Amino acid sequence: xxxxxxxxxxxxxxxxxxxxxxxxxxxxxxxxxxxxxxxxxxxxxxxxxxxxxxxxxxxxxxxxxxxxxxxxxxxxxxxxxxxxxxxxxxxxxxxxxxxxxxxxxxxxxxxxxxxxxxxxxxxxxxxxxxxxxxxxxxxxxxxxxxxxxxxxxxxxxxxxxxxxxxxxxxxxxxxxxxxxxxxxxxxxxxxxxxxxxxxxxxxxxxxxxxxxxxxxxxxxxxxxxxxxxxxxxx
Numbered sequence: 001x002x003x004x005x006x007x008x009x010x011x012x013x014x015x016x017x018x019x020x021x022x023x024x025x026x027x028x029x030x031x032x033x034x035x036x037x038x039x040x041x042x043x044x045x046x047x048x049x050x051x052x053x054x055x056x057x058x059x060x061x062x063x064x065x066x067x068x069x070x071x072x073x074x075x076x077x078x079x080x081x082x083x084x085x086x087x088x089x090x091x092x093x094x095x096x097x098x099x100x101x102x103x104x105x106x107x108x109x110x111x112x113x114x115x116x117x118x119x120x121x122x123x124x125x126x127x128x129x130x131x132x133x134x135x136x137x138x139x140x141x142x143x144x145x146x147x148x149x150x151x152x153x154x155x156x157x158x159x160x161x162x163x164x165x166x167x168x169x170x171x172x173x174x175x176x177x178x179x180x181x182x183x184x185x186x187x188x189x190x191x192x193x194x195x196x197x198x199x200x201x202x203x204x205x206x207x208x209x210x211x212x213x214x215x216x217x218x219x220x221x222x223x224x225x226x227x228x229x230x231x232x233x234x
Contacts, residue, residue, distance in 0.1 A: 019219030022080035027212025029073045030205035033061040040065045057200035058208070059110040059129065074106035091147055098139045104132035137179040137207055144172030144214045160225045167217050171210040178203035178210075 034054055041050040044065075055061050061070040082099030084091070108129040111118045118126075148168040151157050182203045216222050 016219045018080055018083060019215050020221040022077055023212045023215030023219055023221065025073055025076055025080075025212070026208045026215065030058060030208050032073075033058065033066045033070055036069060037061060037064045037066045054198060054201055056113055056198065057110070058204040059133075060113055062109055063112045063114065071106050074102055078102035078106060094139060094142060094147060098136060098143070101132050101136035101139060105129060105136060108132060134179060134183065137175055140207070140211050141172045141175040141179070144168045144175065144210075148214060148218050158225050160223050164217050164223045167223065168214055171214040174210040175207050178207045
């Protein structure tokens, strides 16, 4: 049964709040970028919808009026991930690795799709950006499928914890599936089949939403244990 003292501990409360914050940033970022770009375009001199209405990927919002929000959101996620702490050294190393990869995605820009020609440096940075993003998604899936599903030392597996584990497993599976689809876009036939659904933007958005839900849940924002919950036998 959860201890009331644990929930009143300021350090624990701050830790949970930090996890909820990173979850909210991940969950809202795709919608804020798309909605903000449309709104700013309508309020701008042309008073018209942006063209294209949605960007090819989350990374392409760097080249819209939402640039600061896109880079700042990724940097905030990186900072929160680096400050994340778990039960053992594996949690801590994974948090630092995920934060480093998220920072790399933020600071190494993808190429501007509107530029007809790209320099060698731009293409190299785009490759680094893509590698960092693919590895980041794998680490985020590892968080969901492995680390988040652990039961803390001295704690028992409650009914709510079983439900949270289902959420983590679902989110991790979504992230892995989206990462696989994005990698498959390197195949010409797969890219042609998936083109109608804007595969990069769709997969990246689904990944961020799944990531956000998982971290909101881990931060006691969803399916929190109740003081009267009875422990379920393993």
